[in-house]
Amino acid sequence: MRVALAMVAVLIASLAFHFASPWRATPIASNWGFIDDTMALTFWITGAGFVAVVLFMAYCLYRSRHQPGRRAAYEPEKRKLEAWLSIITTVAVVVLLAPGLTVWGQYIEAPAGAMEVEAVGMQWNWSFRLPGDDNKLGATDIRFVDSGNPLGLNPADRNGKDDLIVTNGELHLPVGKPVKVLLRSIDVLHDFYVPQIRAKMDLVPGIVSSLWFTPTKIGEFDILCAAFCGLGHPQMRGKMIVDTDSDYARWREAQQTFEQSRKTDADRGRRESNP
Structure with missing residues (x-):
């Protein structure tokens, strides 16, 4: 129980530090605003994953905490859960990579007459x-x-x-x-x-x-x-x-x-x- 609460406290502190931090990117002075947009998207997706994983782990620790007379049930696999995890992970990776690859394609091809x-x-x-x-x-x-x-x-x-x-x-x-x-x-x-x-x-x-x-x-x-x-x-x-x-x-x-x-x-x- 205490470990679960500590994990939630670390999560809250991490989010508070991120949003209250004075360290931000310098004002942009070029055409590459798309790079900032891609980085912001990456932060939101990885941040959502971080929050979901920590909360899920804290829930599991709380839900499966020791109680007198409780016995663990052995479940070797859940195909439905595994399928959903695979789909969600695939979508997240595609959403993370696609904007970066698009930016890179523009980044390495200078316009004619530059x-x-x-x-x-x-x-x-x-x-x-x-x-x-x-x-x-x-x-x-x-x-x-x-x-x-x-x-x-x-x-x-x-x-x-x-x-x-x-x-x-x-x-x-x-x-x-x-x-x-x-x-x-x-x-x-x-x-x-x-x-x-x-x-x-x-x-x-x-x-x-x-x-x-x-x-x-x-x-x-x-x-x-x-x-x-x-x-x-x-x-x-x-x-x-x-x-x-x-x-x-x-x-x-x-x-x-x-x-x-x-x-x-x-x-x-x-x-x-x-x-």
Whole structure:
């Protein structure tokens, strides 16, 4: 009896903590409201299952408590009960999985015409690359990575000469336009995550993964690494700044292209060798 009451008390405390908790998702700033809806549906279904199972267990403990003279009756199986449990479980699993699979299908297929941006993770900072006037990103290869070419662009690829290189961890994007983010890692496993965007994806060395979203709110948002990537993992933060079209255009004009950065590095090297 006391165990049954304790289980009910734990259930009530758990529900009270959930509804009174101050920890909630950050306000969404992208088109992925469907992800929030799917998570809410998951909480309601699993929460209902949690309540039903705990109450049923408490009832069984109370109903089958020891009483003088009572003897247990052996019932090896109940086909009707088993059938209903199988049906209910199947329906619950389908309801849980179907919305998630639908969201995933949308999540991995960027719309035609989405602007491509590359995010590169390395211990322990974020760098970015945007296409230049030709609207094409140049080829990359890990063999070209060095202090003057941290993103590993192929110097022989003409498509990459006008690529915009951003190494200060600050990415600007225009509001209201779909963006496909190509993800690369230079060293270990990282994970690109912006809580307000609801989008996250692993950066696996040797593989180019991707995600897409449409920024819907102007503002500044933290870019986090959601995979433990070493001692400096907590400090691996960047900034995603969503601008108006005019502010975004001004920011682009202030960025260096890959060709310009190579010339700057060459000039600096000459000055250092000939003081």
